[in-house]
Every structure is written in structure tokens, then in C-alpha cells.
Amino acid sequence: MKISKKVSVPWHIVFLITIFLLIFPIVFAVGSSFKTLQDAYNNPLSLFSLNPTLENYQTFFDSLPALQITLNTFLIASVVTIFKVVTSFLAAYAFVYFIFKGKNTLYFILISTIFLPFTVTMIPNYLIISNLGLSDSLWGVVLPQLADAMGIFLLTQALRTIPVSLIEVARLDDMSHWQIMRDIVLPLARPAVTSTSIWFFITAWNEYVWPVLILKSTENFTLPLALQMYISSEGGTNFTVAMAVSVITMIIPLALYLMFQRYIIGTFTSSGIK
Amino acid sequence: MKEIRFENVKKSYGNTEVVKELDFTIHEGERLILLGPSGCGKSTTLRMIAGLENISSGNLYMGGKLVNDVPSGKREVAMVFQNYALYPHMTVKQNIVYALRMKKVPKKEIAARLEDALTMLQLRGLEDRLPKDLSGGQRQRVALARAVVKQADFFLLDEPLSNLDAQLRVSARKELVKIHEKYKQTIVYVTHDQIEAMTVGDRIALLNEGVLQMIDTPENVYHRPANIFTAKFIGAPPTNILEMVYYDGHIQFGFQKMAIPDGWVGQIKKAKSTEMVFGIRPEHVEIMKEPRENVMFATVKSVENLGAEYAVYLDFHNEEVIVLSSEKEWHAGEQVYIRPNVQHMHIFDKATTNSIGYPERMVSRVPVFN
Incomplete structure (x- = not known):
């Protein structure tokens, strides 16, 4: 199927928005899983922590x-x-x-x-x-x-x-x-x-x-x-x-x-x- | 005893009768063509032979055995489908030998049959291709090869050439005849194409609305049609059918009349029909500009270029008559003269539409195709 370039620009914008909406929660989850709880509360919107930690995974395996x-x-x-x-x-x-x-x-x-x-x-x-x-x-x-x-x-x-x-x-x-x-x-x-x-x-x-x-x-x-x-x-x-x-x-x-x-x-x- | 015999066979779906009553025999080793317009029940008939459709009533015998309740796999039939039905996930070779392998035919035997089929159908070099990488003609040959290697007693073909272009069809027809001459199976071949029927068939069974119209050699089906349907279906343009009255050695159309030979006079008198119709093929009517002996006049309506000839459509006592002519010079509105060749005429009973038969001594005059 061929889409002419004129049509494809608005379509690409729609696709990008959709992809963003679908991907964001996953990236957010991955990012937050490496933050301390405090870090996560302080910077909820930063996707990745400056001090990544595995302690959340540790907690799960321990408890x-x-x-x-x-x-x-x-x-x-x-x-x-x-x-x-x-x-x-x-x-x-x-x-x-x-x-x-x-x-x-x-x-x-x-x-x-x-x-x-x-x-x-x-x-x-x-x-x-x-x-x-x-x-x-x-x-x-x-x-x-x-x-x-x-x-x-x-x-x-x-x-x-x-x-x-x-x-x-x-x-x-x-x-x-x-x-x-x-x-x-x-x-x-x-x-x-x-x-x-x-x-x-x-x-x-x-x-x-x-x-x-x-x-x-x-x-x-x-x-x-x-x-x-x-x-x-x-x-x-x-x-x-x-x-x-x-x-x-x-x-x-x-x-x-x-x-x-x-x-x-x-x-x-x-x-x-x- | 590889014959197929239909005994009052009927097939209906709910209240619709697709095949009304079939009563005929397909002889061992012959090529029988099931011919007819779409929806005439020819494919259903073939599928009943294959065991893919049940028989609603009547009996079907194959090789002398009653097979009404014998499943497809036990009937010794090979079939070629219109869409070829090649397994798309198997290569050409796998398609051809799959059934043999499942039947545990010895490996040497499989290899020998495969070699034979590949050579005969010119498939060498294509063994490892998938069906999707083949042309239509090649697929059709693979389907034939797959059916041939089974070496079944009965070989069924359901419009096998209808997806091929005109040139391929001619060569495929020849191939088919070649296969048959080698293996001598009993072939039942379904088609709606009368050229295919004429060239491939030893005999043609013409069906219409689930009723057998005529079963005979291609020559007889063409030259001595058993009824009006056969006369009109076979041949293009179709046979002209005209209202007529017999009077004193003549056939009368409206106010014009035409003398007929004594043989036909006797035949008409012998027939008990009160109302009859006259039939003549377009190629058996002479057309001319100037009157001669025993001619009738008609008016030109239109002319159609058929390539080799022209089909001239005439108005003849408010009925349409088609005449073939090698001349081009016919113009709409022009009055012309026609002379049907009485050696080739047909007369049918109007009520039953059946032929009243042909005079004895004319039998030898029926030309035979070479």
C-alpha cells in the first residue's frame, strides 16, 4: 500500500501521538522502578533517576x-x-x-x-x-x-x-x-x-x-x-x-x-x- | 470394468432439484465431457462421482460396484479442480507425492511415477518451487501431475482449463489427450466451453437444468442434435430456429416456401407431431444479392465481424436468422435472398422440442470431423 507524502504527514503526527500515549506508561514504570520512593515523589516526571537503585527489586525478592x-x-x-x-x-x-x-x-x-x-x-x-x-x-x-x-x-x-x-x-x-x-x-x-x-x-x-x-x-x-x-x-x-x-x-x-x-x-x- | 453408471440419480438441496434424473453410462476408458451452461448441474454430477456430494436418490455404480455410500477416498478417483487446489505450503514435488507417501507406496515406485509425470508435463526444474512462484499454466500442470501419479481408474476434471489464457488452453488440451492415451483412465471432464468439449471428448453429455439433453459423439451432437436446446447450445452463432408449416413437399415460412427432399417428406409424415419448428445452422444458409432457384428473401438487420467471416443478422418473417458469409458487402435495410442447405436441416417437434429424427438415407451425408 502506498500513501502519498502529503497524506502521510498528518498521519505520522497521529501515529507519533498514539505511540507516545502507549509507550509513556511503560517508560514511566521502568524509570520509576529504579528510583527510591523519595526520589519518585520528588521528581515524578523525570523519567530516569540520577541515582538509579535496585532496591525496589530487592524488596520484592525479599518480601x-x-x-x-x-x-x-x-x-x-x-x-x-x-x-x-x-x-x-x-x-x-x-x-x-x-x-x-x-x-x-x-x-x-x-x-x-x-x-x-x-x-x-x-x-x-x-x-x-x-x-x-x-x-x-x-x-x-x-x-x-x-x-x-x-x-x-x-x-x-x-x-x-x-x-x-x-x-x-x-x-x-x-x-x-x-x-x-x-x-x-x-x-x-x-x-x-x-x-x-x-x-x-x-x-x-x-x-x-x-x-x-x-x-x-x-x-x-x-x-x-x-x-x-x-x-x-x-x-x-x-x-x-x-x-x-x-x-x-x-x-x-x-x-x-x-x-x-x-x-x-x-x-x-x-x-x-x- | 471401469465404467460409471447412473441409475435414476437425483440430487437436491432442500427443495431445489439440481440434478433431476440421470440415467446413462460412461464407458471404460472413454473421455466423456459433461457440457452445459452454468448452473446446469454438471459440476454437481462430477462431484457425485467423486463422492464429494451425496446422492439424493437413485444408484451410482463405478466399476460395477454400487458406490452410493462409498467415501471419496475408496473410489479410486483422481480429480483436478478448477482452482487447482495445490497445497500452498508444499513444493511442487511434495504436492505431487504427498498422497502416495501417505498411502505408503514404495519409495522406488513413487520416484518412478514422479519422474514420469515431471517429464510428461514439463515440470522438470520446478520441483522445489512453491505454487505461489509458478505461473497459471505451470500450476495447472502440477495439478494434472498430482492427479496422474495416483494412477486411479477414474480421472475427473472440473473445468481444468478455464483459468488459462487461450493459447495455453490449446496446448493443455493436447497434453490431456496425451495423458489419456498413455494411461487410458475413464475421464469425466466438466466444461462450459464447447470447443474444449469437441476437441477433448470421445462423447459429450449435454446437461441443462439438471436434465441430460443428449449424450453422443461430438459429431452427432453437432450435426444431429437431439433437441432444440442442443441445437442452440452447440455452435456459435447458434442454430436458427424458425416456426414452420409443412405443406405438400414444402416447408412454409409465412408466405414463402422451400422445397425439401423426399427423405424429409417421409420423415415428417412419419413423425406424429402436429406443430414443428425448423432448425438450420448459420453456416448452412447461403446468402445472395440476386434471386436464384428455391430461395427466400429476407432483410439485413446488422452485420458482425467475426474475423474469418461475417455474421449477417436478418429479419425473416419477424424472426431473426443469422447467416455466415465470407463477403463483407451487406448493409442494414438491404433485401437479400437466402437458401438453407436442406442436407443440413433439422426439424423439431414444437411441444416436446425433440428432433423428429433424420431420414435414413441421409445418415451417410453427416460429415465427420477429421
């Missing part, structure tokens, strides 16, 4: 089992992502390529659950998990998140862009569904699967309300819960430590995004199939 918490977050996000992608992909495959009675109705019902607010399912889920004896455990956090209508929706859309004739050729060659899925559909849907996975990972990584309900002991905490420890009224607000935890919280998803960004952008701009 909470920080490594365990990071590992918990990573475990939960990974397990949730793997299960969600597998269940979404299998369901999407069935919805696109299987012929069965009531398929459209079933799909409609499933997709309509996207519009259910989390708060509607929160209490029933909580009761089920605690009756299963899984409260204050990582499995309790993971279990209700293993399937996802939004993932099914996204992957169904992606699979629908694969020309049906490709599947028909494979059917004529007596391929099993398993072979078709592995050798044809999955490679062609890889950009969509990758970006959906990253999206799942980031959502699970950032999840706050549900872990707050389930997890009680600090050694089971996830990073967003740890973060909350430093800004709640109980612990007293120590916002430079909170900023340090924020930085740790965002590093992993950010790294993932940078690694796979070409897939993410690809999914939103084209189906990836020519």
Missing part, C-alpha cells in the same frame, strides 16, 4: 517468594494456553469440516457465551472449584480456563479461509482427518494458531480477578497478585516496588510478542493464505 510467583504465573499461563489452543483448534476443525445435525445451532450457542460477563460464571465456577477441593491451588486457577469460545471463534474464522478444495483433494486421496489436520490445515493455519496462542498466553498471564478468588497463600500467587500487595491499603502503597513488579510482569509477554509479532500482525492483516 515475597518472587521466583516461585513468576514460575506459577508462567506455569498457569502455559498450561492454559496449550489446552485452550488444542481445544479451540479441534473444535474449530469440527465446526468447519464436519457435517452434523445442529452444527450451526451449536456453534451459535457456543459463540454467544463470549458475551456472558465473567461475573456471571464467577460464582458457580468458584463453588465448583472449592467443592472439588481445588481452592488455593494452581489447578483451581487453570481448570475453568481450559476451553474458550473466543478461541474457537477466531480459529473457525481462520480455517474457513482455507479453500475447501484443498480438503477435498485430501479426502479423495483417502486421508484421515488426523492427517488432514496435521499436514494441511495446521500448517496453513499456523499464523492464526500462533497469534491466538500468544493472545491466550497474555490474557492468562495478566488474569487477576479469578486468581484473587482462588489463591490464598503467597507461595501460590501469580505476578498480578504480587503486584497488588504493594498498592493495597493493607500493605501500604509502595509504588516504586509496584513498578518493579510491573516491569517483571511485562517482560515475558513483551518478549513473546517481539518474537512472534510477524504472525500476530499477519493474522490481522491477511489470512496468510494465497
Whole structure:
């Protein structure tokens, strides 16, 4: 796509403002995480401290089992992502390529659950998990998140862009569904699967309300819960430590995004199939 | 026994009947063309053979076996799709051998078949390219190669040449015939292009609105159409169809009449039709400026340049008659004389639209394409 230079100047200004608005909080968080609390209060707008310190990070590692918490977050996000992608992909495959009675109705019902607010399912889920004896455990956090209508929706859309004739050729060659899925559909849907996975990972990584309900002991905490420890009224607000935890919280998803960004952008701009 | 037999086969989607009733046999080793206008059910028919569509009622036999409930993969068919359906993430070579590898065909055998196909379809040197890096003609040849290496009994092609330009089409047609001569599969070929049908087909099955109109050799479909639809669909410009009355050895159009041979008189008398229509191809009507024996007059409406010839559109008793002429000198409004070549005329029953048949002794006069 070509934009003539005359058009591009105002557009660039818009882009720059947008980028500034998006980047500023991150730079602010990184900058503040290296300041002492006093320094931060005295010069809130200076992005970087003249006397940078690691004491905020030190505080986090001293006051909470920080490594365990990071590992918990990573475990939960990974397990949730793997299960969600597998269940979404299998369901999407069935919805696109299987012929069965009531398929459209079933799909409609499933997709309509996207519009259910989390708060509607929160209490029933909580009761089920605690009756299963899984409260204050990582499995309790993971279990209700293993399937996802939004993932099914996204992957169904992606699979629908694969020309049906490709599947028909494979059917004529007596391929099993398993072979078709592995050798044809999955490679062609890889950009969509990758970006959906990253999206799942980031959502699970950032999840706050549900872990707050389930997890009680600090050694089971996830990073967003740890973060909350430093800004709640109980612990007293120590916002430079909170900023340090924020930085740790965002590093992993950010790294993932940078690694796979070409897939993410690809999914939103084209189906990836020519 | 690699024949395909349709027995009262119907296909409907909800209340829409796409294929109304098919009852015919495709012989072992022949090239049968399914021809017809868009939406006539030809692709659906092909997809029923492939097993990609269910049959609503009736029976389909392939190689002597009832296949109504046999899945695609077990029907021994290879198919070439209109959009080629090449796997975009696989190279040319992978596309060609993928199905063979999955079927656990011995490696030596795969290599041999691949070599054969690459040579025959001139794909050597392109083995490691992806489909997106190929031209349309090359993609089409890869699709053919992929179907050929299966060495299936039945070879189905769904408008395989329609995405190619005119020149490539001619060479692709020849390639296809070459493939068939080598492997002798039973070929079913769907097209809406009558030139393709004439050049590739051993027989043509002409469909319209889900009904088989005629199934016969290209020569017979052209020269002895079974009904008005066939006469008008095959050939360009289409066959002229005119209202007529038979009277005493003559065919009468309005107040003008034309003598016809005795053979036709007998044929008309034998036919029990009360109302008939007359058909004649544009190339079988002579046009002239001066009257001669057994001519009728008409008025020129317009002239169309077809390159080699001119199509002259005439007003003849308020009906349009198209005549082909090598001369250019025809002007709108001019009165001209026409003389249909009665050796090539057709007469159809007006009610059923079916041909009333052809006089016995005229059979030998049907010219045959070389």
C-alpha cells in the first residue's frame, strides 16, 4: 500500500501521538522502578533517576517468594494456553469440516457465551472449584480456563479461509482427518494458531480477578497478585516496588510478542493464505 | 470394468432439484465431457462421482460396484479442480507425492511415477518451487501431475482449463489427450466451453437444468442434435430456429416456401407431431444479392465481424436468422435472398422440442470431423 507524502504527514503526527500515549506508561514504570520512593515523589516526571537503585527489586525478592510467583504465573499461563489452543483448534476443525445435525445451532450457542460477563460464571465456577477441593491451588486457577469460545471463534474464522478444495483433494486421496489436520490445515493455519496462542498466553498471564478468588497463600500467587500487595491499603502503597513488579510482569509477554509479532500482525492483516 | 453408471440419480438441496434424473453410462476408458451452461448441474454430477456430494436418490455404480455410500477416498478417483487446489505450503514435488507417501507406496515406485509425470508435463526444474512462484499454466500442470501419479481408474476434471489464457488452453488440451492415451483412465471432464468439449471428448453429455439433453459423439451432437436446446447450445452463432408449416413437399415460412427432399417428406409424415419448428445452422444458409432457384428473401438487420467471416443478422418473417458469409458487402435495410442447405436441416417437434429424427438415407451425408 502506498500513501502519498502529503497524506502521510498528518498521519505520522497521529501515529507519533498514539505511540507516545502507549509507550509513556511503560517508560514511566521502568524509570520509576529504579528510583527510591523519595526520589519518585520528588521528581515524578523525570523519567530516569540520577541515582538509579535496585532496591525496589530487592524488596520484592525479599518480601515475597518472587521466583516461585513468576514460575506459577508462567506455569498457569502455559498450561492454559496449550489446552485452550488444542481445544479451540479441534473444535474449530469440527465446526468447519464436519457435517452434523445442529452444527450451526451449536456453534451459535457456543459463540454467544463470549458475551456472558465473567461475573456471571464467577460464582458457580468458584463453588465448583472449592467443592472439588481445588481452592488455593494452581489447578483451581487453570481448570475453568481450559476451553474458550473466543478461541474457537477466531480459529473457525481462520480455517474457513482455507479453500475447501484443498480438503477435498485430501479426502479423495483417502486421508484421515488426523492427517488432514496435521499436514494441511495446521500448517496453513499456523499464523492464526500462533497469534491466538500468544493472545491466550497474555490474557492468562495478566488474569487477576479469578486468581484473587482462588489463591490464598503467597507461595501460590501469580505476578498480578504480587503486584497488588504493594498498592493495597493493607500493605501500604509502595509504588516504586509496584513498578518493579510491573516491569517483571511485562517482560515475558513483551518478549513473546517481539518474537512472534510477524504472525500476530499477519493474522490481522491477511489470512496468510494465497 | 471401469465404467460409471447412473441409475435414476437425483440430487437436491432442500427443495431445489439440481440434478433431476440421470440415467446413462460412461464407458471404460472413454473421455466423456459433461457440457452445459452454468448452473446446469454438471459440476454437481462430477462431484457425485467423486463422492464429494451425496446422492439424493437413485444408484451410482463405478466399476460395477454400487458406490452410493462409498467415501471419496475408496473410489479410486483422481480429480483436478478448477482452482487447482495445490497445497500452498508444499513444493511442487511434495504436492505431487504427498498422497502416495501417505498411502505408503514404495519409495522406488513413487520416484518412478514422479519422474514420469515431471517429464510428461514439463515440470522438470520446478520441483522445489512453491505454487505461489509458478505461473497459471505451470500450476495447472502440477495439478494434472498430482492427479496422474495416483494412477486411479477414474480421472475427473472440473473445468481444468478455464483459468488459462487461450493459447495455453490449446496446448493443455493436447497434453490431456496425451495423458489419456498413455494411461487410458475413464475421464469425466466438466466444461462450459464447447470447443474444449469437441476437441477433448470421445462423447459429450449435454446437461441443462439438471436434465441430460443428449449424450453422443461430438459429431452427432453437432450435426444431429437431439433437441432444440442442443441445437442452440452447440455452435456459435447458434442454430436458427424458425416456426414452420409443412405443406405438400414444402416447408412454409409465412408466405414463402422451400422445397425439401423426399427423405424429409417421409420423415415428417412419419413423425406424429402436429406443430414443428425448423432448425438450420448459420453456416448452412447461403446468402445472395440476386434471386436464384428455391430461395427466400429476407432483410439485413446488422452485420458482425467475426474475423474469418461475417455474421449477417436478418429479419425473416419477424424472426431473426443469422447467416455466415465470407463477403463483407451487406448493409442494414438491404433485401437479400437466402437458401438453407436442406442436407443440413433439422426439424423439431414444437411441444416436446425433440428432433423428429433424420431420414435414413441421409445418415451417410453427416460429415465427420477429421
